[in-house]
Amino acid sequence: MDLSQPLTNEQIRGLRKTGVPPTVHHVTRGVPQGALFEGEPVAGSAIVPTATYFLTGSECRYTCSMCDLWKYTTGDRTDKGSLPRQIQLLHQEHNTIERGIRWLKLYNASNFFDTANVPEEDLHTIASLCHGFHRVIVENHAAMLSSSTVRQRLLRFQEKLDGELEIAMGLETIEPEAVRLLNKKMSPEQFADACQFLRGSGIHARAFVLLQPPGSVPATSVEWTVKSCQWAFSCGIERCSIIPTRPGNGFTDTMRASGLWQPPGAKRLEDTMDAIVLRLLSEHRIATVDLWDWERISGTCEQCRGPRRLRLEAMNIGQCILPRVQCVHCDS
Numbered sequence: 001m002d003l004s005q006p007l008t009n010e011q012i013r014g015l016r017k018t019g020v021p022p023t024v025h026h027v028t029r030g031v032p033q034g035a036l037f038e039g040e041p042v043a044g045s046a047i048v049p050t051a052t053y054f055l056t057g058s059e060c061r062y063t064c065s066m067c068d069l070w071k072y073t074t075g076d077r078t079d080k081g082s083l084p085r086q087i088q089l090l091h092q093e094h095n096t097i098e099r100g101i102r103w104l105k106l107y108n109a110s111n112f113f114d115t116a117n118v119p120e121e122d123l124h125t126i127a128s129l130c131h132g133f134h135r136v137i138v139e140n141h142a143a144m145l146s147s148s149t150v151r152q153r154l155l156r157f158q159e160k161l162d163g164e165l166e167i168a169m170g171l172e173t174i175e176p177e178a179v180r181l182l183n184k185k186m187s188p189e190q191f192a193d194a195c196q197f198l199r200g201s202g203i204h205a206r207a208f209v210l211l212q213p214p215g216s217v218p219a220t221s222v223e224w225t226v227k228s229c230q231w232a233f234s235c236g237i238e239r240c241s242i243i244p245t246r247p248g249n250g251f252t253d254t255m256r257a258s259g260l261w262q263p264p265g266a267k268r269l270e271d272t273m274d275a276i277v278l279r280l281l282s283e284h285r286i287a288t289v290d291l292w293d294w295e296r297i298s299g300t301c302e303q304c305r306g307p308r309r310l311r312l313e314a315m316n317i318g319q320c321i322l323p324r325v326q327c328v329h330c331d332s
């Protein structure tokens with residue numbers, strides 16, 4: 001693969017079929033992919049019961065090289081009425097309101113304020129389906145928030161909620177070579193500007209930060225992830241979610257097969273969380289590691305996989321450092 005020039009959308013999409021084809025997850029139009037229930041840490045050592053709804057809609061307009069969320073999308077435009085129906089269904093199926101869930105994440109694997117992903121006419125109904133939740137968290141690309149039309153749409157949605165709004169945005173990384181390969185189409189200034197707009201509008205902001213994306217040198221990837229979180233916090237981000245970059249999207253698999261990239265292992269994720277807890281956190285700066293794919297990460301064995309996960313979960317919740325799990329079997 002020639003990486004002297006960043007790849008285009010078409011080349012990245014082409015690798016989904018012709019590189020090392022990824023396993024494709026089958027999604028059905030209009031059918032939600034499920035819900036996850038967990039506690040989110042907040043200032044003062046409290047934990048907020050939180051639900052994440054994984055909704056099915058159309059694909060994100062951006063084509064970030066490392067992203068695999070396109071696997072969970074379908075069609076060019078989300079059908080009108082589809083997302084409200086899916087939210088209603090998940091509310092009923094899980095008794096979400098009755099069981100005292102306070103925060104609700106509506107994750108649609110794309111941009112909540114792009115009308116191709118969430119029809120404008122549905123925003124009012126979605127907001128009314130969020131009544132009773134203290135905070136609603138949705139995802140959106142930071143560069144889109146430069147548009148005054150998008151800002152107005154976002155503010156109208158905020159007005160209709162009876163709780164707070166939080167926007168989750170992918171910063172991904174500030175490591176230059178990784179940024180060059182990301183195809184993120186976002187400048188640091190756009191990210192900082194989006195944070196400033198959100199803060200000025202009384203809206204919370206969180207960032208997704210990648211550990212060891214393509215282009216990141218393994219030996220320094222922990223340090224760059226720490227620096228990226230530090231930069232996000234300095235822009236006004238309140239919480240960083242650290243995601244170990246996953247294989248499985250075509251581009252990353254092709255990079256891996258060519259020896260140009262390797263996914264981070266468990267130890268590197270642990271090193272990252274330890275460094276961030278020790279160096280960056282404060283009462284108003286929260287960081288968690290994403291453990292959704294922990295079972296597939298390399299560098300653990302049957303004996304230590306569970307205890308090491310429990311340690312990271314406890315650190316996510318407690319925002320504190322805990323003793324490392326020593327494994328006599330894999331010594332990783």
Ligand code: SF4
Pocket residue numbers: 060061062063064067068069109110111141170
């Ligand atoms: S903006 Fe987010 S959802 Fe869209 S391609 Fe990039 S990482 Fe994926």
Ligand SMILES: [Zn+2]
Pocket residue numbers: 300301302303304305327328329330331332
């Ligand atoms: Zn082990």
